[in-house]
Amino acid sequence: MIEISNLTKKFDQFIAVDDLSFTVKEGEVLGFLGPNGAGKSTTMKVITGFLSPSAGTVTIDGFDISKSPIEAKALIGYLPEGAPCYGDMTTLEFLKFIAQVRGYRGDEITRRVQHVLEEVALQSVSHQTIETLSKGFKRRVGLAQAIIHDPKVLILDEPTDGLDPNQKHHVRELIKNLARDKIVIISTHILEEVSAVCTRAIIIAEGCIVADGTPAELEAQSKYHHAVSVKLTEGYDLAADLVGIAGIGIVEEDSAEELRYTILASNGNPIFTQVSQIAQVKHWPVTEFHVSRGELEDVFRDITQQAQGEA
Amino acid sequence: MGNLGIIFKRELFSYFATPLAYIFVVIFLITNGIFTFDLGGFYLRGQADLLPFFSFHPWLYLFMVPAIAMTLWADERKTGTIELLLTLPIRLSDAVLGKYLAAWALTGIALLLTFPIWITVNYLGEPDNGVIFAAYIGSWFMAGGFLAIGSCMSACTKNSVIAFILTVAICFLFVIMGSPILLDAFPQWVPQVLVDAFSAMGFLTHFDSIAKGVLDIRDFLFFAVFISAWLLASAIVIEIRKAN
Numbered sequence: 001m002i003e004i005s006n007l008t009k010k011f012d013q014f015i016a017v018d019d020l021s022f023t024v025k026e027g028e029v030l031g032f033l034g035p036n037g038a039g040k041s042t043t044m045k046v047i048t049g050f051l052s053p054s055a056g057t058v059t060i061d062g063f064d065i066s067k068s069p070i071e072a073k074a075l076i077g078y079l080p081e082g083a084p085c086y087g088d089m090t091t092l093e094f095l096k097f098i099a100q101v102r103g104y105r106g107d108e109i110t111r112r113v114q115h116v117l118e119e120v121a122l123q124s125v126s127h128q129t130i131e132t133l134s135k136g137f138k139r140r141v142g143l144a145q146a147i148i149h150d151p152k153v154l155i156l157d158e159p160t161d162g163l164d165p166n167q168k169h170h171v172r173e174l175i176k177n178l179a180r181d182k183i184v185i186i187s188t189h190i191l192e193e194v195s196a197v198c199t200r201a202i203i204i205a206e207g208c209i210v211a212d213g214t215p216a217e218l219e220a221q222s223k224y225h226h227a228v229s230v231k232l233t234e235g236y237d238l239a240a241d242l243v244g245i246a247g248i249g250i251v252e253e254d255s256a257e258e259l260r261y262t263i264l265a266s267n268g269n270p271i272f273t274q275v276s277q278i279a280q281v282k283h284w285p286v287t288e289f290h291v292s293r294g295e296l297e298d299v300f301r302d303i304t305q306q307a308q309g310e311a
Numbered sequence: 312m313g314n315l316g317i318i319f320k321r322e323l324f325s326y327f328a329t330p331l332a333y334i335f336v337v338i339f340l341i342t343n344g345i346f347t348f349d350l351g352g353f354y355l356r357g358q359a360d361l362l363p364f365f366s367f368h369p370w371l372y373l374f375m376v377p378a379i380a381m382t383l384w385a386d387e388r389k390t391g392t393i394e395l396l397l398t399l400p401i402r403l404s405d406a407v408l409g410k411y412l413a414a415w416a417l418t419g420i421a422l423l424l425t426f427p428i429w430i431t432v433n434y435l436g437e438p439d440n441g442v443i444f445a446a447y448i449g450s451w452f453m454a455g456g457f458l459a460i461g462s463c464m465s466a467c468t469k470n471s472v473i474a475f476i477l478t479v480a481i482c483f484l485f486v487i488m489g490s491p492i493l494l495d496a497f498p499q500w501v502p503q504v505l506v507d508a509f510s511a512m513g514f515l516t517h518f519d520s521i522a523k524g525v526l527d528i529r530d531f532l533f534f535a536v537f538i539s540a541w542l543l544a545s546a547i548v549i550e551i552r553k554a555n
Contacts, residue, residue: 011554080394084390
């Protein structure tokens with residue numbers, strides 16, 4: 001379990017992380033969200049022991065990162081932002097070096113390295129120097145060094161940044177597979193990633209937590225949660241048919257697509273049945289009809305802009 | 312093998328994985344040859360010793376050693392690998408010492424490869440090999456002193472060129488501290504204690520006596536303390552500045 005209590009990190013006068021507290025349990029995949037400069041990376045750097053906190057504590061399985069850094073760091077696998085690796089080494093040499101530092105000796109080193117090479121599909125480039133690798137491969141080398149010791153805690157700073165869609169999918173599958181009995185914290189600003197891999201999401205802005213919940217809970221905060229989106233074949237006044245029906249809010253016209261309307265739910269309850277009944281009775285000229293779950297993106301924008309507005 | 316050894320091996324290996332180590336060794340040997348035979352008048356002196364060889368070392372190290380030292384930490388910061396290194400379960404002291412010792416080993420290797428000159432002088436005459444051995448050790452310790460300054464300067468900046476210039480400047484100061492030119496420049500009213508203390512900090516003061524075969528444990532102690540102090544300073548600077 002990771003316990004973060006009242007964590008504050010200041011750089012001179014600038015407060016990057018402001019009195020942050022949360023705990024993460026085994027089996028959780030925590031998505032750490034926030035606009036650029038919100039303090040995501042700084043928080044991760046403090047959790048992994050790279051930076052020391054200005055105030056507050058970080059405890060990893062009972063080990064305080066400031067008081068017992070070696071024990072705490074041994075439990076963590078960390079992929080720093082940009083996946084830095086020693087470019088003059090080959091993939092194999094680099095991973096062997098990491099395995100040694102992680103305390104493996106003799107045959108165990110080879111076994112660990114082989115295992116991790118397979119897991120992230122790096123065998124084809126194992127004898128190439130890292131500086132000659134493509135961005136995707138470099139990222140995977142960084143991921144490989146983070147998971148080589150089967151760490152209890154995995155902290156990944158923007159693990160899929162700069163990867164193509166196939167590679168992104170691959171990395172996400174990998175994270176999901178690894179996550180079962182581990183604690184995973186990933187920072188990202190790709191919101192689909194949160195829905196895809198995370199069991200919990202924390203949104204931070206200006207160094208403070210502004211939202212904390214499952215991706216579904218956060219989506220439910222969206223004004224588009226349970227909204228019904230319809231595409232018509234010809235102009236029709238939908239709003240007139242819907243006036244006065246409980247639970248149904250306003251009708252929005254899509255600014256980008258002609259004849260596309262979104263009917264919002266006013267109190268967060270499903271309205272699909274009512275709307276579809278009316279559509280049948282009134283013979284709406286509909287070609288498409290679907291329910292929106294709500295976009296994490298809207299919630300993210302609303303919450304973070306609110307937070308910035310207050311500050 | 313502890314973490315110190317693992318880091319030492321990686322660093323030393325990485326010098327030889329790039330052309331850096333080879334270029335360093337070759338240039339070191341060539342300049343050494345020029346200094347010793349041309350400027351030092353190795354043959355003309357008609358003496359079977361290596362004084363002309365060793366007496367140029369402070370000036371040679373002044374530019375060669377900062378060139379290896381400059382990347383020690385500046386590159387780690389620039390490429391971000393410092394974040395990787397310092398979040399591994401190792402002590403900061405292991406990292407500072409491991410990297411330093413690897414660079415020091417490289418200067419040691421370069422120094423060892425000057426052995427033909429030792430063979431030459433033994434072929435031509437009968438030198439005091441004890442003195443030569445002591446001078447080699449002294450020269451290596453002096454390189455270590457330069458390197459320790461370089462380690463600290465490299466920790467101060469992301470830019471290895473800046474690290475190089477700072478290192479050369481500070482090393483130059485420590486070289487000339489013990490030289491008579493500078494000591495004579497002190498005005499009369501400066502207390503002798505201060506002048507002595509100043510001179511005692513100079514590399515030449517300690518190295519000259521070692522090179523001439525005057526083996527004083529205090530000269531070695533000076534370098535040992537000097538190196539430790541600068542390495543400690545490196546660790547402190549890294550701790551403070553790693554966030555930037």
